[in-house]
Amino acid sequence: MLKKTADRERVLPLLEELGGVTEENVKRVHELTGVPEADIWGSGTFYHLLKGGPGIRVCNGLSCRIMGSDQLAADLKAKGKEVEEVSCLGQCDRAPAALDESMKVFDAAKQKRSITPDDPRLPLNLGGEQNFEYAALKKARELGRDGILKQIEASGLQGRGGAGFPAHIKWKGVSSQPDPVRYVVCNADEAEPATFKDRETMLRRSDKMIEGMAIAALVVGAKDIYFYIRGEFNAEAEAVQAALKRAGDHVKDWNWHFHRGHGAYICGEETALLESMEGKRGMPRLKPPFPHEFGFRGKPTLVSNVETFACVPYIINEGGEKFKAWGKTEAGSKLYCISGHIHNPGVYELPLGATLEELVQAAGGYMGNPMAFSPGGASSGFLPIDKRNEPLDFKGLQKAGTMLGSAGVVVLNDTVDMARAAQWQLEFFEDESCGQCAPCRIGSRYLHNQVTKYLETGDPAALKHANDVGWEMEEGSICGLGMVAHKPLVDSMKYFPQAFEKR
Amino acid sequence: MSKTFNIKIDGKECVALQGETVLQVARREGIEIPTLCDDKRLDPAGACRACLVEIDGQRRLQPSCAWKAADGQDVKTHKVSERVQRHQDVLVSLYMADHKLDCEGLPIETGNGNDLRAWAKDCSTLQLEPVNAPRVARPGDVNPYIEFDPELCVLCARCTRYCDEIEAVNAITLTGRGSETTIGTAGMRGLLDTSCELCGGCIDTCPTGALIEKKAEKTLPHEVEKVRTTCNYCGVGCQMDLNVKDNEVVRVTSPEPGTTVNDGNLCIKGRFAYDFIHHKDRFTEPMIRGEDGELHPTTWEKAIAFAAEGMKKVAQRHGPEAIGFVSSSRCTGEENYLMQKIARAAFKTGNVHQCAAT
Numbered sequence A: 001m002l003k004k005t006a007d008r009e010r011v012l013p014l015l016e017e018l019g020g021v022t023e024e025n026v027k028r029v030h031e032l033t034g035v036p037e038a039d040i041w042g043s044g045t046f047y048h049l050l051k052g053g054p055g056i057r058v059c060n061g062l063s064c065r066i067m068g069s070d071q072l073a074a075d076l077k078a079k080g081k082e083v084e085e086v087s088c089l090g091q092c093d094r095a096p097a098a099l100d101e102s103m104k105v106f107d108a109a110k111q112k113r114s115i116t117p118d119d120p121r122l123p124l125n126l127g128g129e130q131n132f133e134y135a136a137l138k139k140a141r142e143l144g145r146d147g148i149l150k151q152i153e154a155s156g157l158q159g160r161g162g163a164g165f166p167a168h169i170k171w172k173g174v175s176s177q178p179d180p181v182r183y184v185v186c187n188a189d190e191a192e193p194a195t196f197k198d199r200e201t202m203l204r205r206s207d208k209m210i211e212g213m214a215i216a217a218l219v220v221g222a223k224d225i226y227f228y229i230r231g232e233f234n235a236e237a238e239a240v241q242a243a244l245k246r247a248g249d250h251v252k253d254w255n256w257h258f259h260r261g262h263g264a265y266i267c268g269e270e271t272a273l274l275e276s277m278e279g280k281r282g283m284p285r286l287k288p289p290f291p292h293e294f295g296f297r298g299k300p301t302l303v304s305n306v307e308t309f310a311c312v313p314y315i316i317n318e319g320g321e322k323f324k325a326w327g328k329t330e331a332g333s334k335l336y337c338i339s340g341h342i343h344n345p346g347v348y349e350l351p352l353g354a355t356l357e358e359l360v361q362a363a364g365g366y367m368g369n370p371m372a373f374s375p376g377g378a379s380s381g382f383l384p385i386d387k388r389n390e391p392l393d394f395k396g397l398q399k400a401g402t403m404l405g406s407a408g409v410v411v412l413n414d415t416v417d418m419a420r421a422a423q424w425q426l427e428f429f430e431d432e433s434c435g436q437c438a439p440c441r442i443g444s445r446y447l448h449n450q451v452t453k454y455l456e457t458g459d460p461a462a463l464k465h466a467n468d469v470g471w472e473m474e475e476g477s478i479c480g481l482g483m484v485a486h487k488p489l490v491d492s493m494k495y496f497p498q499a500f501e502k503r
Numbered sequence B: 001m002s003k004t005f006n007i008k009i010d011g012k013e014c015v016a017l018q019g020e021t022v023l024q025v026a027r028r029e030g031i032e033i034p035t036l037c038d039d040k041r042l043d044p045a046g047a048c049r050a051c052l053v054e055i056d057g058q059r060r061l062q063p064s065c066a067w068k069a070a071d072g073q074d075v076k077t078h079k080v081s082e083r084v085q086r087h088q089d090v091l092v093s094l095y096m097a098d099h100k101l102d103c104e105g106l107p108i109e110t111g112n113g114n115d116l117r118a119w120a121k122d123c124s125t126l127q128l129e130p131v132n133a134p135r136v137a138r139p140g141d142v143n144p145y146i147e148f149d150p151e152l153c154v155l156c157a158r159c160t161r162y163c164d165e166i167e168a169v170n171a172i173t174l175t176g177r178g179s180e181t182t183i184g185t186a187g188m189r190g191l192l193d194t195s196c197e198l199c200g201g202c203i204d205t206c207p208t209g210a211l212i213e214k215k216a217e218k219t220l221p222h223e224v225e226k227v228r229t230t231c232n233y234c235g236v237g238c239q240m241d242l243n244v245k246d247n248e249v250v251r252v253t254s255p256e257p258g259t260t261v262n263d264g265n266l267c268i269k270g271r272f273a274y275d276f277i278h279h280k281d282r283f284t285e286p287m288i289r290g291e292d293g294e295l296h297p298t299t300w301e302k303a304i305a306f307a308a309e310g311m312k313k314v315a316q317r318h319g320p321e322a323i324g325f326v327s328s329s330r331c332t333g334e335e336n337y338l339m340q341k342i343a344r345a346a347f348k349t350g351n352v353h354q355c356a357a358t
């Protein structure tokens, strides 16, 4: 039911300000907003960061685990520190990563991280200096709605948030709604394990992202623009704010608003993100209706990823065709994140459709004998290393039964037990499932339990029903989380059967 | 009149009205689709996934409870689609791995029924190991009527949506996340310490008996005979079903939503305050207090004559203004009419009131 949401939107920020969900805080927020206490409690308990301050947060993501996060946690505990194990922190290039009490990255990195060096020709060029002349925005104003859309269409830009949906269709979709109030939302909740490209983009090239958002707002006719930035990304939020200040008068036509995540991976899913912005539990909505018709506060809303927006200035400045030409199998250049068993984890801007082999070359080569890789975060499952020469793009990987997703690539060498890797990924999905629908809520726990049982007993009988359950999670779940949560296990069983034999 | 068009369900041509969901059309046509989270009074949640069907042109299975029928749509249910049937088989198996089962391995039934049980019987289920989800109840909740057992809860959120969308009370909420999700209150307090009005509507909408009436836990739905009656606690005229077992009212339930004025709703009195029916102190015949100060059984004729006599005496001695009439909110409109007629016509006084008037 669509409710008056104005006061509800204050619930989560207020809870955070007061120090998390406690009975007293809930009462206080109820007095301040008029939202029923139970609703405040229900919303607050959904979010990890509203549970009240723990000590050090040690990442238990795959890349950190293979770099020894368990040991790091044990060492810290031995020193008498309070340690909490948390889902991937988006710092996989600093593995094993941890955040200290004030959410600062705690440096225990074992590899030398790197990034594509400055090259002014590159569309995103993370290594370059920020530039606030905003020539693209000026040009966009001259081009007008249709002129901009023509360039976006010509560029072949696909959304970089995971689904690879053509940007121009979405932009057109929002701009052609009858409702005159529309919103632009930047999805900066980046929490897909092994993904940290939006983090680097915000830190290094907020200029491009902000300019892209302003151009999008011109096209869809939005006055209000929102950021939804992952709760742990404090330095990134500050970088965006600083850039916004520097953009100054160029972007004064719009009201810029900041929302912070509160510790829930699922809030990266666009409709869960909107629910969260409205102060509710981050449970994905049924689609249709899609956000372009029924988005934030029920209004037409363009939700797009940080990187997608950051591609836009180049497209307007240089023309869509030129952006497109950067790609190999699909349009444009792409930020690939890579971590795991390679020498220089980091974010690399390569032609879309680059292969794992090319990416690893940019990242300083393999560590040890490579055996498997994830092409796009935990959601993409695992592929055997013999696919190292396949293009990492949206359509090709989808055909191969996996996905490019957020382009969070992880390489595993032959020291890794694939059953163990699958268990780690399932632990993540069980923890992060919103719990709304049974296939995902029960299925991810079931698979996590069963692979754990297999690891304990060595008896493959524990995994007898894994394929059926995985099939149902894909068919029956509401959103993309549940649809792919089985993949790390089911795909590993397919590609690495020897890892699941009797032991 | 709203627009009508045809859709096909399992090959059968069905007439649909603009705005209807596929489930609504199917139900009218007698095509059965299982549901857990659907309650026609509530906005569709599409969360339980029981009602998924194949819709021509859609890559994914879609919830028929939320999917709008459209002209020419071709829909396949589990009766003709192997994919939908397999989906149901595994889904039910997952629900059962997260549910209290009886010795036959079926979802157990409480006094409030369990739709999952009937559905499980229709499916070829897998024997999945129990998942032992860490869901909590509210063990300290001392409210007299409502009990919650998380091990029977399928998290359809009907109770919380009912409390919000129908009662507008918002006493209960989904709380926690993932496999820990459960039904809670602010601070996990007992219902008496929340905004709860103890209407019991959450029990009524619960499909699996995770919410049960404390007083009526044991008696299973098939053991009772339902007797339709009108609630006489107030003048609204809610219809209710007395659940009768061995000549005793063991529970009160509300009729199907959409069939009576109260649309499946009742209040705390109608739903829970039925203990008086068989109470030992209940008056079951007219009585007159004698000279000895005790009540003595009598007949209606004598009792009414006695009361009339007494009132007339007061009027004679002190005048009609010395008498006032207050009727109960439990009276019907007709009874209230008669009450004011006695006041005005028989006793010639304007002192007449009704306790529900303010």
Ligand SMILES: Cc1cc2nc3c(=O)[nH]c(=O)nc-3n(C[C@H](O)[C@H](O)[C@H](O)COP(=O)(O)O)c2cc1C
Residues within 6 Å of the ligand: A158, A159, A160, A161, A162, A163, A164, A165, A170, A187, A188, A189, A190, A191, A192, A265, A266, A267, A268, A269, A270, A271, A303, A304, A305, A306, A308, A309, A479, A480, A481
């Ligand atoms: C479980 C889940 C998590 C997601 N997380 C993110 C995320 O962190 N950042 C993001 O941009 N998109 C994420 N998405 C994709 C969004 O739903 C949405 O498609 C995207 O923000 C659209 O932007 P784009 O068109 O620029 O790709 C996620 C999707 C799912 C199903």
Ligand code: SF4
Residues within 6 Å of the ligand: A266, A283, A284, A432, A433, A434, A435, A436, A437, A438, A440, A441, A477, A478, A479, A480, A481, A482, A483
């Ligand atoms: S698939 Fe998982 S995360 Fe998505 S709506 Fe269902 S329970 Fe929530």
Ligand code: SF4
Residues within 6 Å of the ligand: B146, B159, B162, B163, B167, B169, B170, B171, B172, B191, B195, B196, B197, B198, B199, B200, B201, B202, B203
């Ligand atoms: S008894 Fe009524 S008011 Fe109380 S929780 Fe249930 S639905 Fe809400």
Ligand code: SF4
Residues within 6 Å of the ligand: B152, B153, B154, B155, B156, B157, B158, B159, B160, B183, B202, B205, B206, B207, B208, B209, B210, B211
């Ligand atoms: S208690 Fe009943 S109505 Fe409420 S969510 Fe659980 S199963 Fe559904």
Ligand code: FES
Residues within 6 Å of the ligand: B034, B035, B036, B037, B038, B045, B046, B047, B048, B049, B050, B051, B052, B063, B064, B065, B066
């Ligand atoms: S009845 Fe349709 S999803 Fe529950």
